[in-house]
Amino acid sequence: MAEPLTMDAIVSLCRRRGFVFPSSEIYGGLGSSYDYGHYGVLLKENVKARWLEAMVQEREDIVALDSAIILHPQVWEASGHVGGFTDPLVDCRHCKKRFRADHLDVDQCGQRPSKHPGETSDCDLTEARQFNLMFETRVGPVEETGKTVFLRPETAQGIFINFKNVAQLARRKPPFGIAQVGKSFRNEITPGNFIFRTLEFEQMEMEFFVPPDEAEQWYRYWIDERFAWYTRYGIRPENLRVRPHDQDELSHYSTGTSDIEYLYPIGWSELEGVANRGRFDLTAHTEASGTKLEWVDSATGERYTPAVIEPAAGLNRSMLAFLCDAYDEEVVGERERTVLRLHPEIAPVKVAVLPLVPRDAEMASRARALHGELRRVMLAEHDDNGQIGRRYRRQDEIGTPFAVTVDEQTLADDTVTVRDRDSLAQERVSIARVREHLLDRLGADWHPPARG
């Protein structure tokens, strides 16, 4: 790809192919809320599945949890969110826009030509005020007597408050972890940049409980593990970096945090945070609830409060990073094509079955039968609409790694063409072996090819 990738190119592909659309569009949209269409859902679900596999299926020391979104309000007092989950905001009295005081060097001023807030002579910024990011709502039918509760701004607290339940039931001994994927909500004051920062989003968080004297070692371990997970699914290592937080950036609970950053079209930005939360959370909830959240060895009677290492990833931000890294434009035989070179294991559709001449009844029925067979084991699409070149391009744009074409030769010798999205190589495979052939190739190692 000759030009640097822009966010507009990603937004436009997502819209064109129905991955992601602005939410509530028929009512004029609601800034920074997005709806996920068919391919967006499939891609997001695949990213989530790969995360759960790496966390739960491939390990013996992590179990899964799905806690409620609305928790007892005291959870958020004990965690420090009611008092401290704030962003500093400033308003501009001139353009009436609102900005994050700590993002002035990247935000755009409300006037043209566009500058950073505070840079034009008309800018008239207020002092910074703290603004809590939690959405409030009420439980109970009567407004006045209802209890104020919050939509969770992170999934982590649902894990901490279940520590005792899970540790007992799962019969796990530290080091062990609890993993959870689910929606979180933040009343972000300066949303924007497509699905990078939205009002609601999904998090993939894992709290790893360890003996306190092993915390530092596990903190390092999880930074490396999480970095490797992104490259395993196709992100180019040169587009990833680890940025340790400066001392003054650390959250109140953290003794060490490193962001795994991705080189998005908007520049290096956080993809995932890995934090050494020490004993803050379990101690805070023990004190506030009166329930001891500690690990007790039933054999020796030893008891202690474990420290916690947290890799906290954003599902939507990961999906955006996978999309950006996969996006490519190239010229093939004087024709431009846009292709998403997604890792086959996260690609929304694995194979497209295409009858070369759809009106040929024999070809059509062979293609239908093959599609029926393949869809039992993988996400397979059947497409008989339009010229074959256009059908290939449609599949390239949604990142389908393989296209199987049923043509005249199929009728003569029971073989089909398997086309590779990345190399464009075409191979003849016997129809009886296609399913096995594709399963082998889908399970093989995959590395991102050079950009076109």
Ligand code: ATP
């Ligand atoms: P940022 O500094 O970008 O606001 P954060 O440090 O507050 O992020 P965390 O609290 O560490 O984020 O949340 C863990 C992950 O959740 C982030 O790395 C990101 O991937 C994701 N995330 C956080 N806020 C949002 C949001 N508003 N929209 C989409 N994803 C988000």
